Amino acid sequence: MANKKRNTILFAVLTLGLLLMFFASISLGSVMIPLKDVFASLTGGHAAKSTWEYIIINYRLPKAITAVLVGTGLSISGLLMQTLFRNPLAGPYVLGLSSGASLGVAFVILGAGFLPSFLSVIALSSYGIVIASTFGSTLVLLLVLVVSQRLRDTMAILIVGLMFGSFTTAIVSVLTYFSTAEQLQKFTFWSMGSLGNLSWSTIGILTVCVGIGLLLSAKSIKPLNALLLGENYAKSMGLNFKKARLIIIFATSILSGAITAFAGPIAFVGLAVPHIAKLTFQTSNHTILFWSTLFFGSIIMLFCDIVSQMPGFDVTLPINAITSIIGAPVVIWLLVRKRNFQ
Amino acid sequence: MISILKTTNLNIGYKSKKTVVTIAENLNLNLSSGKLISLIGANGIGKSTLLRTITGIQHPLAGNVYLNDKEISAYQPLDLAQNLSLVLTEKLPPSNLSVFELVALGRQPYTNWVGTLTQTDIEKVQQAMQLTQIEHLSNKKHYQISDGQLQKVLIARALAQDTPLIILDEPTTHLDLLHKVSLFKLLKKLTQETQKCILFSTHDIDLAIQLSDEMILMTPENVVQDEPCNLISNGSFTALFKDEHIIFDAEKGKFIVT
Numbered sequence: 001m002a003n004k005k006r007n008t009i010l011f012a013v014l015t016l017g018l019l020l021m022f023f024a025s026i027s028l029g030s031v032m033i034p035l036k037d038v039f040a041s042l043t044g045g046h047a048a049k050s051t052w053e054y055i056i057i058n059y060r061l062p063k064a065i066t067a068v069l070v071g072t073g074l075s076i077s078g079l080l081m082q083t084l085f086r087n088p089l090a091g092p093y094v095l096g097l098s099s100g101a102s103l104g105v106a107f108v109i110l111g112a113g114f115l116p117s118f119l120s121v122i123a124l125s126s127y128g129i130v131i132a133s134t135f136g137s138t139l140v141l142l143l144v145l146v147v148s149q150r151l152r153d154t155m156a157i158l159i160v161g162l163m164f165g166s167f168t169t170a171i172v173s174v175l176t177y178f179s180t181a182e183q184l185q186k187f188t189f190w191s192m193g194s195l196g197n198l199s200w201s202t203i204g205i206l207t208v209c210v211g212i213g214l215l216l217s218a219k220s221i222k223p224l225n226a227l228l229l230g231e232n233y234a235k236s237m238g239l240n241f242k243k244a245r246l247i248i249i250f251a252t253s254i255l256s257g258a259i260t261a262f263a264g265p266i267a268f269v270g271l272a273v274p275h276i277a278k279l280t281f282q283t284s285n286h287t288i289l290f291w292s293t294l295f296f297g298s299i300i301m302l303f304c305d306i307v308s309q310m311p312g313f314d315v316t317l318p319i320n321a322i323t324s325i326i327g328a329p330v331v332i333w334l335l336v337r338k339r340n341f342q
Numbered sequence: 343m344i345s346i347l348k349t350t351n352l353n354i355g356y357k358s359k360k361t362v363v364t365i366a367e368n369l370n371l372n373l374s375s376g377k378l379i380s381l382i383g384a385n386g387i388g389k390s391t392l393l394r395t396i397t398g399i400q401h402p403l404a405g406n407v408y409l410n411d412k413e414i415s416a417y418q419p420l421d422l423a424q425n426l427s428l429v430l431t432e433k434l435p436p437s438n439l440s441v442f443e444l445v446a447l448g449r450q451p452y453t454n455w456v457g458t459l460t461q462t463d464i465e466k467v468q469q470a471m472q473l474t475q476i477e478h479l480s481n482k483k484h485y486q487i488s489d490g491q492l493q494k495v496l497i498a499r500a501l502a503q504d505t506p507l508i509i510l511d512e513p514t515t516h517l518d519l520l521h522k523v524s525l526f527k528l529l530k531k532l533t534q535e536t537q538k539c540i541l542f543s544t545h546d547i548d549l550a551i552q553l554s555d556e557m558i559l560m561t562p563e564n565v566v567q568d569e570p571c572n573l574i575s576n577g578s579f580t581a582l583f584k585d586e587h588i589i590f591d592a593e594k595g596k597f598i599v600t
Contacts (some may be wrong), residue, residue, distance in 0.1 A: 088436065222455060226447060230430075236428040237450040283440075
C-alpha cells in the first residue's frame with residue numbers, strides 16, 4: 001500500500017521535526033547559551049556558567065514541556081469537537097470553551113476578595129484555578145451541545161459560540177469593577193496567555209490533566225470514526241452514542257479547561273492544527289489523525305513559543321498574539337477554500 | 343426459509359405527554375431469509391415510523407417486534423448491530439473517507455477498541471465490495487463518486503456488517519431509471535446469493551412490483567404483506583392513492599394517469 005509507506009515517512013519526519021523543535025526551543029531565547037552548554041545542562045552535567053544551567057533547567061525546559069502539553073491538548077480537543085459537531089470550524093476557542101474557562105478563572109482571581117481568607121487561598125491555588133476553569137469550559141460545552149441539538153445548522157453553532165464569548169467577556173468586565181488593581185493585573189497577564197511561569201509542580205498537575213484527556217480521546221478513536229457517517233449510522237453500527245458523547249465531552253473539557261487555567265486562553269491552535277493534520281495525511285481515519293495531531297500540535301506550539309521570544313529581543317510577546325497571527329489566516333483560508341472541508 | 347423479523351399485533355405511532363397518535367394498528371409482518379421485500383405507501387403514510395419501530399429506534403405503542411425470536415428492545419447495541427444493518431437516506435457529513443474505509447466501518451461491531459481490521463474483516467469487506475461491484479472505486483474518496491455509486495458503497499457497508507437483515511430507506515431516490523433498475527437487480531441478486539433478507543422502502547412501485555418477492559403495502563385503512571401478483575389480483579393497489587386521476591391497471595401491473 002502506497003499510503004502506508006507515505007504515512008510511515010511522514011511520521012518519521014514529524015518525529016524528527018518534534019525533536020528538533022524541542023531542542024531549538026530550549027536552545028533559543030533572549031540569553032544566548034552555547035549549544036555545548038545546553039547539552040551539558042540537559043544531560044545532568046555542568047554548563048560553563050551556573051546561571052545558564054539554571055535558565056535551562058528551571059525556565060526553558062519547563063516552558064518547552066508546557067508548550068508540548070498545551071499544543072497537543074488543545075489540538076486534540078479541537079479534533080474531537082470537529083468530528084462530534086460535524087463542523088470543520090469547531091475548536092475550543094471558537095466554540096467559547098476558552099471563554100468559559102476564562103470566566104471560571106475570572107471568578108476565582110477577581111472574586112477571591114469576596115471569600116473568607118482561608119477559602120480564597122484554596123481558590124487561588126493551582127487546584128482551585130484548574131477546577132474553576134474546567135468547570136467553566138464544561139458548562140459552555142454543555143450549553144453549546146444543547147443549542148446544537150436544536151439548531152442543525154453548523155454556522156449557527158459557531159455564532160452561538162461567539163455569543164458565549166461576548167457574554168463571558170461582559171461578565172468579566174463587570175467583575176473587574178469590583179476588583180483591586182493587583183487582582184486586575186494578575187488576571188490581565190493570565191488572559192494574554194503564557195507558557196512560562198509554570199513551576200515543576202504545576203506542570204505535574206497539567207500533565208495529569210492532559211494525560212487523562214488524551215487517554216479518553218484515544219478511547220474515542222473508534223466512536224469518532226463511526227461518527228464520520230453521522231449519528232444514525234454510528235448508532236446502527238453498535239455505538240452507544242450517549243456514552244461515547246459523554247466521554248468525548250469530558251475529554252475536551254478537561255483538556256481545554258486545564259490548559260486554559262495554566263496557560264491562559266490560547267486562540268486558534270485547537271482549530272487550525274487538526275486541519276493541518278487532515279490536509280497532510282489526506283485521511284479521516286482518527287487513528288492516524290490522533291497521532292498526527294499530537295505531533296503537529298506540539299511542533300506548532302513550540303514554534304510559536306520560539307517566535308514569541310525571538311533571540312536578540314529582550315521582550316517576550318504574548319503567546320496568544322502569536323497563535324492568532326498564525327491561526328487566523330489559516331481559518332480564513334479554510335473558509336475561502338470551502339469546497340470539501342476536512 | 344427462516345423467519346428473521348416478526349411483528350405481532352404491532353401498533354405504531356407517536357406518544358407525546360398528552361396525546362397518542364396511532365399511525366397503524368395490528369401489524370403482523372413476517373420477514374424471512376432470502377426475500378427481497380419492498381415497503382410501499384404514499385408520502386406521509388408512516389413508512390418511516392414503521393421502519394423506525396422495527397429497527398428498534400422507536401418504541402411500539404403496543405405489540406412486539408421480534409428479531410431472530412428475541413424482542414428487539416432486549417438487544418444490546420452491539421448485538422443489534424450484528425443482526426441488523428441500515429442504509430439511510432441522510433447525506434453523509436463531510437469527511438475524507440475513502441470507499442474502502444467507508445465499507446470497512448461496517449466491521450465496527452466486530453473490531454477491537456481502536457477498530458483494527460483483522461484478516462477476516464478485510465476479507466468480508468472485499469467480499470462486500472465484490473458483490474456490489476465497486477472494487478474499482480476502492481481508493482476513491484466518497485465525495486468523488488456518483489450518487490448511484492455511493493448508494494452501492496453504502497449497501498456494501500451494510501453487507502460488510504454481516505447481518506441476516508438489511509433495511510434500506512428509499513435507496514433509489516435521486517437515481518435515474520438506469521441506476522434504479524441496476525440497484526433493484528443488485529438487491530435481488532444479493533438476497534438470492536447471500537440468503538439475507540432485504541427490506542426497502544420505495545416510491546418506484548412499477549419496478550418494485552416486477553422485482554420484489556413480497557411487498558408491504560401501507561394505506562390509511564390497513565397494512566398488507568403479500569406477493570406482488572396476489573396484491574394485484576386482490577386489488578390492493580387501487581386503494582394506494584386516493585386520487586381519481588391515478589388508476590391501477592391490473593393487466594399491465596402499473597399505474598396509469600388519466
